[in-house]
Amino acid sequence: MAIDDSRTALLDAGERLIAERGVEVPLRDIAAAAGQRNNSAVHYYFDSRAGLVEAIVERRMNWLEDRRMHLLATHESDGTAHDLRTLVAMLVLPILELTGQRRVTHYGRFLEVVRAHPVIADIGRLAGADRAAVRIITTRLAAALAHLPPPRRRQRLETMATVMFALIADYERALETRLRTPAPESDAAEIVAMIVAMLTVPAR
Template sequence: MTGIDPRNALLDATELLIALRGIEVPLRDIAAEAGQRNNSAVNYYFGSRANLIDAAVERRIAEMETERFERLAQHEADGTGHDVYALVDMLVRPIADLARTGRSTHYARFLEIVRTHPAITDAARLDAPDRTAVRIISTRLATRLDGPDAVRRIEWMRSAMFALLADQERRIEQHSGNPGTTEDIVTMLVGLLTAQRVSYQ
């Protein structure tokens, strides 16, 4: 194992095994997948399952924040910085690109499984400096929707986003069926956010 960072190996194993087997996968299995002989390696490096999941979510945040800030700047320059489609695209595309560029093949499926974990749902996390771009995008979306159910719609959109990206990632990895495009996913999510209520009499 010389030259391999055990902490990153554990995070890679966490993404993989939680994506494939669920959030309660035994920590000893994660340690084994990471090449750690010590079954308590997760507790040694992270202290708990919750901290491990938190670290796995956070690890890719910085990279995606950089991409989102670049896209925010581009949209500000061309006057579309408050456009609903552009805002949703900025949330979706950095995650989709991880699978499409081969940098990760399980992160979207991992996010789908842990979507109710505090690392995802805790509103206070949006105030952290490493999530500034996400906070700006979410605030602008809520302003554009401007209704009593705006926050709830954004929460629904987030859950749907994880599910759609996970399915796309799965299809890309398995070469099964048409994975669709990122634009397809963004369009569906915009429709969810902006759909008008229909009254059936």
């Protein structure tokens, strides 16, 4: 197996097993699932468990960033790039597209698992806040919620990422267990609607 193939197999196996069994799944199990006879394969390619988790996040983030930049350009041209629902959709839809179009079946569950792990310094980084597209979207979301007191606005935006990961993880589980059949447009609209409702509920 070529080096690139071995690395990809470890990323695939790590994403799936961490999603199913948690961050502390034995690294030898990940190596075995990736077809590696060497139990130290994860250390060889990624130095550590933390390195593997970061590599899994980064691999998907690159594609998500490109997709969100494309969506931003599209919505800039039609004048909807500052609409709250559109902004939320630009965060949600690309992750659902990974599931539907690119057959990535565990990434939402992986994000849900690792979001609370010390490997990931904060929820903003996990959501891709260091990427230009996400930074633009979250800045505009904050502006759309400018009527809220700053602490409440910050709390809702931080909670939004947690809610988004949980809803997408539940969606993946429902598809895997055949509790629902895919209906990409309506499924995405429902997830976006729930997040928008959380963001816009009147402040007490």
